[in-house]
Amino acid sequence: MKLDILVIAAHPDDAELGAGGTIFNATKQGKKVGILDLTRGELGTRGTPEIRAEEAEASRKVLGVAIRDNVGLPDGFLENSREYQMRILSFIRKYQPEIVLANAVSDRHPDHGKGAKLISDACFLSGLQAIESEDENGNVQQAWRPKTVYNFVQDRYIHPDFVVDISDSWEKKMEAIRAFKSQFHGTQVGEEPQTPISTPEFIYFLEGRAREYGRSIGVAFGEAFTTERPVGVKGVFDII
Numbered sequence: 001m002k003l004d005i006l007v008i009a010a011h012p013d014d015a016e017l018g019a020g021g022t023i024f025n026a027t028k029q030g031k032k033v034g035i036l037d038l039t040r041g042e043l044g045t046r047g048t049p050e051i052r053a054e055e056a057e058a059s060r061k062v063l064g065v066a067i068r069d070n071v072g073l074p075d076g077f078l079e080n081s082r083e084y085q086m087r088i089l090s091f092i093r094k095y096q097p098e099i100v101l102a103n104a105v106s107d108r109h110p111d112h113g114k115g116a117k118l119i120s121d122a123c124f125l126s127g128l129q130a131i132e133s134e135d136e137n138g139n140v141q142q143a144w145r146p147k148t149v150y151n152f153v154q155d156r157y158i159h160p161d162f163v164v165d166i167s168d169s170w171e172k173k174m175e176a177i178r179a180f181k182s183q184f185h186g187t188q189v190g191e192e193p194q195t196p197i198s199t200p201e202f203i204y205f206l207e208g209r210a211r212e213y214g215r216s217i218g219v220a221f222g223e224a225f226t227t228e229r230p231v232g233v234k235g236v237f238d239i240i
Contacts, residue, residue, distance in 0.1 A: 001067060004031040006097035006146070008088065010078060010115035011041045012056040012070075013180045017206070018152030019101050020063065020173035021166025022223050027064035028169070034067040035060065036091050038115055039075035046192045047182030059179035062172060067095070078114040080121060088122035090133045093141040100146045104154040105226060112154055120149050120228065153213075153224040160224030162231060163213050165240065167220040170210065177206070 005026055007015040015023065015035045026033050037056065040049035047055075053070075060068040071087050078084070092100070102119040103112040125131055127145025135141055153160060166173060177184060184198060196202060213222035217240055233239060 001032065001034075001095060003034045003066065003095045003097040005033045005099045005101060006036055006092070006095050007033065007101040008036045008038065008091075008103075008115075008119045010038050010103050010109070010111040011044075011075065012037045012052045013041070013059075013177070013183060014103060014112070014154070015101075016059055016063070016173065016176045016180070018104065018154050019223055019225075020176045021169040021210075021221065022101070022152075022164045022225075023063050023065065024169040024172045024176075025164065025166060032066045033063075034069065034095055034097070035065055036088075036095075037068070037070045038073045038078065038088070038118075039111070040070060040072065041075055043075040044183070045195045046198060047180075051182050052180070055180040055182065059176040062176040062179055076111060078111045078118060080114065080118045084118055085122045085125055086131075086133065088119065089126045089131070090135065090141065092123060092126040092146065093133060093144045094135055096144045097146050100149045101225075102149055102151050104156070104158060105151050106156065106158070108155040116151050123149050149228055150225040151227075153209075153226070157209075158224065158226060160213065160216075161227040163217045163222040163224050165214070165217065165219045165221075166210070166223050167214065170221040174206075 009015045023033055041052045042049045100123055103115040105116045106113045123146050127143050129143040133141045210221040213224045214220050
């Protein structure tokens with residue numbers, strides 16, 4: 001399946017937290033969107049990889065995402081190695097996205113910044129014809145490079161290069177986040193240790209951050225992104 005957007009993120013729930021509204025905006029417009037989780041989140045304090053896989057699937061349905069896949073890299077130990085680049089490259093060539101949304105370039109969790117660089121390099125290498133790869137059935141893949149990579153903002157504040165208006169998609173974003181019942185306040189199952197993201201304060205933080213970025217462009221809620229190169233527009237009237 002060829003995708004318009006492929007969201008590549010280190011952990012299940014990263015895509016929802018950083019770009020859930022942008023994802024739903026796109027699927028509402030009829031765009032084909034996929035999510036590729038790099039790890040299964042197996043080092044998480046709460047839940048299990050099996051539970052988080054079920055939650056990821058539930059969230060996929062909420063957002064109307066066409067596919068959700070997992071590379072199976074080790075949680076907590078991402079590195080920008082040839083092995084990991086090649087494993088991600090095969091998914092990029094498989095889904096041929098026009099746009100890739102990726103982890104924040106710098107963040108509290110080391111996997112996020114490392115993942116951002118790993119994803120960026122894999123996208124570039126995927127466009128080199130001299131690099132050979134095969135799909136899961138052993139078929140030779142064609143080179144493919146996405147037109148652009150945008151990095152969403154996560155825990156730490158980053159001054160954005162652009163902000164997406166997600167006002168009409170805010171409730172769906174939060175519904176997708178709540179699908180991860182093992183992780184967040186008000187949705188937990190069973191008695192598990194408290195974490196920074198399972199407190200009620202974290203939910204308030206998410207709303208505050210979205211309102212802050214939204215206010216910066218004159219709307220209710222926004223999601224922020226940084227770019228690897230300048231964003232081109234046809235004219236100044238294309239800008240809100």
